[in-house]
Amino acid sequence: MHSTPALAPETTIAIVGAGRLGGVLARALRAAGFVVVGPLRREDRVPDADIALLCVPDSAIPAVAFAVRPHVRFVAHVSGATPLTDVDFSLHPLQTFTGTESSEVFDGIGIAVDGRTAAALEVAEHLARALGANPFHVDDAHRAEYHAAASFASNFVLTVLDAAEHLAKDAGVDRSHLAPLVRQTVDNWAASGAASALTGPIARGDEATVARQRAASADYRDLFDALATATRAVAGRAPRTATADTAADHAATTEEPRS
Structure with missing residues (x-):
């Protein structure tokens, strides 16, 4: 020092x-x-x-x-x-x-x-x-890794938020309504990391909802697919909880039998 x-x-x-x-x-x-x-x-x-x-x-x-x-x-x-x-x-x-x-x-x-x-x-x-x-x-x-991390944490976040804003606008939802969600998400990530903070249909394994979201994101299809793939990897690092286990077991028992 x-x-x-x-x-x-x-x-x-x-x-x-x-x-x-x-x-x-x-x-x-x-x-x-x-x-x-x-x-x-x-x-x-x-x-x-x-x-x-x-x-x-x-x-x-x-x-x-x-x-x-x-x-x-x-x-x-x-x-x-x-x-x-x-x-x-x-x-x-x-x-x-x-x-x-x-x-x-x-x-x-x-x-x-x-x-x-x-x-x-x-x-x-x-x-x-x-x-x-x-x-x-x-x-x-280590400058390249550091600077890439900064771009992911700021520039790329704005790209994702811009997509969110445009999709929300089509639904009549203003940017100001999304802002508290963004702030809380960042606070949760800062406190415990992405895997522990992750919520939503991918974290729950709700692929039917993911498919509906993908269909609604036609103008952002490539971005949606890339982010969904990366988010599944984050979800795979998350500790399994009783709620997640119950949801997975329920999905397994309600699946249609295959011929």
């Missing part, structure tokens, strides 16, 4: 990239007491600073890192997927941003950090803590 000395209050951080995260980080780092320059656009000249924090698209990181290197002590990026090839450390907030959040948005969240040297990693850890976040380590060898 590295000791993390406090960065001096006069530490200067140049934010390069004026997108959603760049603006939020600039506000939060100023609120934490740092001297912040920017957010700057990629084509802007970066003044001398202690740290350049690159909030640019992944494909732009090598060129921007090369350009700012002569002006700063540390170069860092905020990408979850990009290795440290062109920078000294990484700082990836595990959160979704609209760009309008207050500086408190980082309080209590996780931030993935890594550094090419012990000193660089210490700086990354300190910045994460200064933002009110909890740093955790993800190295280059």
Whole structure:
């Protein structure tokens, strides 16, 4: 465990990239007491600073890192997927941003950090803590898995919720009616994991209902089939309960005899 000395209050951080995260980080780092320059656009000249924090698209990181290197002590990026090839450390907030959040948005969240040297990693850890976040380590060898996990937990969830919203709209049900179900599902998953939290017809083995759902999801047939297959695998990991056993036994005793 590295000791993390406090960065001096006069530490200067140049934010390069004026997108959603760049603006939020600039506000939060100023609120934490740092001297912040920017957010700057990629084509802007970066003044001398202690740290350049690159909030640019992944494909732009090598060129921007090369350009700012002569002006700063540390170069860092905020990408979850990009290795440290062109920078000294990484700082990836595990959160979704609209760009309008207050500086408190980082309080209590996780931030993935890594550094090419012990000193660089210490700086990354300190910045994460200064933002009110909890740093955790993800190295280059595991970035792909980590970033894929983040996409499943956020981007792909929105894709599924978009399908749910459109299907519900056809039934005259508003998005606001689905939201409490989504929140409770996430709370249950956070508390006990997917297998224990899973409910619904697949968990019950009610394939007749699943078939009706599939027929009603014609516009999302491929997505439905893929998710149903994956959900059956999750259901297979769930501990069998008395209720589930009773339902399975009932299904077995009421099945029509085969000739």
